[in-house]
Amino acid sequence: MKIINYLKKIFNNLLLSTKRFPLAALAAFITTFILMIVINNNTLFSDQKIKLLIELALTTSLAFPLFLSSSLIFERFPEIKKHLIYFLIFLFLLIYHLFIFKDFELVSISRFIALNISFYLLVLLIHYFYKRKNYELYIAHIFSKFFVTIVYTVVIFIGLITILFTLDKLFELSLAKELYISSWLLAAGIFAPIFMLAGIPLFKRDFDLNDYSSVLKILILYIIMPLLTIYSLILYLYFIKIIKTQLWLESIVGQLVFWYSMLSFLVIFFIKPFRKENKWVNKFILIMPKIILPLLIMMFFALSIRINDYGLTENRYYVFLLGIWIFLVMLYYNFSQKQRNTIVVFSLAIISILAVFGPWSGFSLATKSQNQRFENILRENELLENNKIVKKPIPTTAKKEINSIIKYFTDKHSLEALNYLPTDFKKTEMEEVFGFKYQRYYSNHNNFYYRIPFKGKIFQLEDYNYLLDFQVEGSEISTSNQLENDLSLDFNLEQFKLELIKAEKVIFKQNLKNDLLQLQQKLQKSSEKDLKDLNQNYIYENEAVKMKIVFKYLSGELKSNSDLQLYRLNSFIFIQLK
Structure with a gap:
């Protein structure tokens, strides 16, 4: 009986949410219905008709947060003119469908995602913008309902496909695979949004700490926060290593700091209600925004190196833009006495729109x-x-x-x-x-960038005749450095061949490939202690010349354990003529 009563309660909540948000529920129904038509009848339609149907489904899916927002606005401001709001929403959807969403390429899809992010953030703001307390408790409540919705949706989907699979095998029905996809659409496209709508509190409802999910509280306070503290320590140790050794892995630093900063922001956001009653939370909120700022500067520096080397892309633009946003938010948390997270969320909604529209957009x-x-x-x-x-x-x-x-x-x-x-x-x-064929080069994790510190370091000149600050870039196949009228040092970047030429005769020749491979492996595992004598072993000699090479900068791609490609090489070269 308890199970039946609970199911009745869920069903009644679904009916109430449909009545409370009729147009939002209708948008979810229409979107799911269109997608089911496409999935189950894709062989009956031309590619052009399928494209039009999917575009229509994306437009109606965008209508969901807009009509949800309108219903929440009407609850908070009953006197507002509903017909005007509805007209503006329908006008926007028409303009979006006809002019903004043009194809399924990067620009259109990115704008679709950004608009959804912005509209859903606005949904979270309507009941609490501007001066209303306990906004974080309101968001925590919705956040908890969201995860409950995911669990229920997955259970319903598993139940539906289990029923279909059993019928198919027992009665040999040969059911089409599209039915299984349709089951997911029914669960995620109709049940999930309507069930989630039932969890949105009424405008008049107030929250206190007793409403905070105990599961969420334990997860954040006693699991995520300690892990973030340890992670912060690791990043700072690496930060100190960079300062001391100047060895820099640009490709990974930005990603690590970016996701760490985003997670830290979410944690600070959700634990704010416990600031007065928990000293650990209060210290975390006071210290963490200060800790993040230097790490974000390190991220910006790493990102600027990538942009300088490979240009700006949409992904780098979004990381840079969100990094600036997090940086400003942390400054706000550090210096503002009256912090309002509604302002923070609203600013993110605005940035989402600005990032994909206008001459300042990522595209x-x-x-x-x-x-x-x-x-x-x-x-x-x-x-x-x-x-x-x-x-x-x-x-x-x-x-x-x-x-x-x-x-x-x-x-x-x-x-x-x-x-x-x-x-x-x-x-x-x-x-x-x-003059050469097109070839796709796939990115991998074998690229390396190493700077080796020499600030304040003194080198013994001994009996060397020449000291050359030597550099070769990736755009050069080879480079030649004139030491005297009849003496020059040549290096071929592709063949790793170093030659000293006197009076048009090669008096010294050395292939640096194996030594550079060994150096790359040492640098990869190096610590500050390892660097003390790292560059003192590269001494070459024949009957005419003695040469010592001290590497300063090395970048390239490791093709295999026995092969590499250089992009840039910078070194001091000491030359002694016998």
Whole structure:
């Protein structure tokens, strides 16, 4: 009987939420119905009709938070004109469907996601914006309901597919696989949103600490907060290592700090109600915003190196923008006496919109950055004549960069957005235009970037005749440094071959590949202690020359345990002529 009563209660709550939010529920029904038609009848429709139906489903899914917002506004402001709000919502949805969502490419999908984020954040603000207490308790309540909804939805879905599977096997019905997908759509598209709506409190309801989920409280206070404290210590130890050794792994630092900062913000947000009654919480809220700021600066520095080397992309733009937002929020938490998290959430909703619309959007700035990077590569390698691309032999590293830019515009935008390319250019024409074929280079975790510290370090010149501050970039196949009229030092980046030439005769030759591989492996495992003598072992000698190399900067890609590709090499080279 208890189970039946509980099921009745759930059913009544679903009916009440449908009555309370009729248009939002209708939007969920329509979206699910359209998607089910597409899934179960995809062979009956042309690709164009399927595309139109999916676009319509995305538009109606966007209607869900808008109509939900309107209902919450009417609860808080009963005197407001409903017809005007409904007209504005329908007008926006029409404009969005006809003009904003143009295709299923990066720009349209990103805007769809950003609009959803912004609209759902506004849903969370309506009942508590502006001056109303216990906003965090209200969000914690909705957050708990959200996770309960996920659990219920998964259970219902598993139940439905179990029933279908049993019927299929016992009665040999040969049910179509689309029915299983439809089961998920019914659970996630109809039950989940309506069940979640039932958990949204009425405007007049107030919250206190007794309403806070005990599970959420234990999870944050006694599991996540201690883990974050340990993680903070690890990041600071690495931060200290960077300062002392100047060894820098740019590709991973930004990601670690970014997600750590986002999680820290969420924890500070949710534990604020316990600040007065729990000393541990109060200290955490006071200290954590201060701890995060230097780490965010480190993240910005790491990100700036990546942008300087490879240009701005949408992902780097979003990380940089959200990083600035978190940085400002932490400053707000540090210096504001009356902190209002409603302002913080509202600012994030605004940033979500600004990030994808206008000349300051990620798309506009990333396109400009990659075009500028493309032009720089062309000019550095003398591939431009009268603003037209010409074919010339260029280093492998330059080919790789050009290929990566072509890939970026192909995947993210279109080749028409890339300057200097011939009209209607296609990837199959790469060899005809550039002199080499298009090749996709997949990113991996084998890239390395190491700076080795020498500040304040004194080198013994001993009997060396020359000291050369030597540098070679990835855009150069080889470089030559003139020491005297008849003496020069040459290095080939692709072959790792170092030669000292006197009077047009090679008097010294050395292949650095094996030593550079060993150095990369040492740097990967190095500590400050290891660095003391790290560069003192690279001494080469023959009957005519003695040479010592002290590496300062090393970057490249580890192809395998026995092969690597250099992007940049910087070193001191000491030369003694016998």
